[in-house]
Amino acid sequence: MKGMRGRFLGKLKSISSITSLTQSLVFQDNAAFNQYFETPILANDPKNEEIIGNNNMLVSKKTENHSLLVEFEEKCPPGGNDSVIFYTTSLRGIRKTYEDCNTIRFLLGSFRVLYDERDVSMHLEFREELWRTLGGRVIPPRLFIKGRLIGGVDEVVGLHEEGKLEELLCGIPKSPASGPCKGCGGMRFVLCQTCNGSRKVVLEEADEDGDTSLPISCVECNENGLVKCPVCF
Known part of the structure; x- marks a missing residue:
């Protein structure tokens, strides 16, 4: 034991x-x-x-x-909740409008932020988007940041001079591109490959009368015979 x-x-x-x-x-x-x-x-x-x-x-x-x-009016274009949307025009008929668009484009480019430029003269859908968003016929340029209407050239330049534009763009992803798009040269659109910009295509099958040369409207492009650049968009 x-x-x-x-x-x-x-x-x-x-x-x-x-x-x-x-x-x-x-x-x-x-x-x-x-x-x-x-x-x-x-x-x-x-x-x-x-x-x-x-x-x-x-x-x-x-x-x-x-x-x-929060100080700016809540006006959000399609797809603009967390991004920068810039409505512009490439038409030079009205010189001031064209130069105002270039001014805002230059400022956005100087901050190297990623933004979606929508040319109302190149695509009718963009013009209708802008009018629906603001509730009337509005002339570009118009800048939107994260679903808020920043304004036209006077408002944007004024904010830049006060040092507030950079603050508004805080959190926006930086643009990976160091120059114009290689696909479209910065135009955001390219010529439609289906109709070559003519907006008409020829039916391959014969109709009831046996006519095979009857053209129809192309469904791939917009009213200008253009399609969105596959690289930019």
């Missing part, structure tokens, strides 16, 4: 020592964990202060961007 009791007490001591060793390792690991993750934040390290400062600045800019956007 004494031998069995001795062996039992020996096992208890072994278990107790293992438990103590495990607890010691856990405490050491917790101390190492706290030292690794907490100490760099609490330490007076210039690198950490710079990171924290940049993060705070980013949050501050996003907050300012949101509060500034």
